[in-house]
Amino acid sequence: MTDIRDSPNTLPWPPVIIVAAVALAILAHWLMPLPWLPMQLAEFFFAIGWLVVAGAIAIDIAAMRAMSRARTTIMPHRGSDHLVTGGPFAFTRNPLYLGNTMLMVGVGLISGILWFILLAPVAAFATQKLAIEREERHLELRFGKKFRDYSKKVRRWI
Template structure:
């Protein structure tokens, strides 16, 4: 038997066991942000709202680029930390390890935080106000449809370790 074959009855890493809580209501939580981005663009084209001009507009434009560089750094370090911990990157899979280092020492959800910051950064660069509103809606939807379920899975699998971590580290920032 090769190392990629599975014995009968053996569970794959990251696979949910029967009776364990499922992590979320949506099969792939980043779809929430993809939808929010699409709606923001459509609303920006159909119903453009005024944006701030002048010096403040230039400052917000620069802040948007800073936010986007922060997004890239946050995504990269979060993914690298998860890979080093040898746990799944798929948000609906059963995690193999509780990751509490790197960006996970500051936020329990750094990738979702980065997705929200991406939308805010794009709003500041493009001047499309809809991105700001939809970023808030996407963050709320992600919390309700993904994060709260993921937290139940983590609490079930890691017990007191996860509960202690959740008391120490905030959900977002």
């Protein structure tokens, strides 16, 4: 096992978690579809879903660009070279994970598959326990007071 200073995770947990949650939502819907909303509300939530997906993609792209500009890795199993605090990192310490969670909710609203919406917080919780908490220990060991000050100002999710 590598030192947490060098690498926060041994596996890229967040992509594995989100893919597993999506697969589980599809399987659950196939095995036990849950009722959706009446047509009038379904159309409204369909439109809201597209706005949520657009917002999620915008957050993800902005976060990737901020990390690229800072010349640090986007890969959750590699060590960070620089602490990124600008762009979407100014309002959430985990914009990519927030974007992934929003994406699941948006797809649920668009598709009418309630399982996406129900499993999104489960995937977010698993991401926090399997990745975020280790990443935060990595960042604190790597950047010390700078990270502690940043984490006091900016919330983990929103």
